Amino acid sequence: MTTTLTAGDTAPAFTLQDANGDDVSLGDYRGRRVIVYFYPKAATPGCTTQACDFRDNLARFTADGFAVLGISPDAPTALARFTDKQELTFPLLSDQDHSVAEAYGAWGEKKNYGKTYEGLIRSTVVVDAQGVVELAQYNVRAKGHVAKLRRDLHLD
Template sequence: MSERLAAGDPAPDFTLPDADGKPVSLADHRGRKVIVYFYPAALTKGCTAQACDFTDNLDLLAGAGYDVIGVSPDTPEKLAQFREKESLKVTLAADPEKSAINAYGAYGEKTNYGKTVLGVIRSTFIVDEEGRIANAFYNVKATGHVAKLIRDLGVAAGE
């Protein structure tokens, strides 16, 4: 089980391939706020709902100064399929080695259909402009989480 992060911790930097195999680096976003979210698997019901929620709210979040990066242990090829099938606009990063997933404490024991299993813990992190964790949310729900995040961050249409 990896160590969990908390507000004030430095956000672990990462460089991972996106759905097109191009490098996505957290350091490239320095000076902007970034929502980094970790999800178990592309093309699954919950992860699709979550990615679609982020895509539907991307303009609102971007207008409030937030970039969004979704990270999963999938390959870039699978992420490309996911993006095309669901018309996703959010940046998707592939972490098959689970290096960033582990660095953020987003891998460990979780309950899946009543059984305890090891896997990616659905988690969301708000990284501030200086590269520090502003908020860390573990075990988030796939649906409704983005709306709650928008409320918690005080992001509203027209801001």
């Protein structure tokens, strides 16, 4: 059973490679609020919709004091292609062994067309400036998630 995070939990620390192969750590964002969102696979329809929605709202999130990090099991090369094609303006991070997704409760049992398997659960965790979970949402929908997140954070 996957253990999910809740408000008040300490956000698990991590360091992952971005699309350029550079290391990015959650600690790099200490002092800022960070939206960490987990998505299953770069360049798929739902993940593209969600990433472009974050891209299109990034200036608003930044103005409200947030950074955005996207995490998937994709290799950095796949993230680089996705970033370039969709003109994404925030870091996408590679969690190929899904250890970070597991630590955040975003990896677990899924069901699709009657089959049960382990995989990435589309999730978003908001981490406050001190590294504490402010909000954790699991099984989110790709379409409309950013607008709902903004409402849930009382930004709109």
